Amino acid sequence: MSRWQAALEVKVITGLLVGIALVHIVLSLVLLSAPGSTVRVLFVPVTSLLLGAIVAGGLAAPDRFPRYGRFSRYIGYAVVGIMALQHAFGMLAGTLWWLRIFFGLAAAGYIYAGVLLSSRPVLRHVGSAKA
16 A cells, blocks of 8 residues: 655645535535525535646646646646635625634635645645755
């Protein structure tokens, strides 16, 4: 069994991008059980999961696709910015207290992932910085 050899920052970024989206999908499935809700509730969480998985995949294997590893960092900035803004607006517009708490924590998690995207270990991992 081989272990994934990457910096801790890269593992945290991939965990945040995929984990926040998965928790958002679970909460959206709970909201889907409410009367009057439609499947459109799942559009934003599934989109954030797909975009987060694309960025996480590019960060996870930069040696297989060297150009994509560097480019995925820039895509990651866009994904993190859009999702953090979306969750911040969801926190302001939320009516249920537990949704507001989730949206606030998710926005903070995306902002933290954006900060980690520009850290030195991530730059070394994708080959953008010299050791």
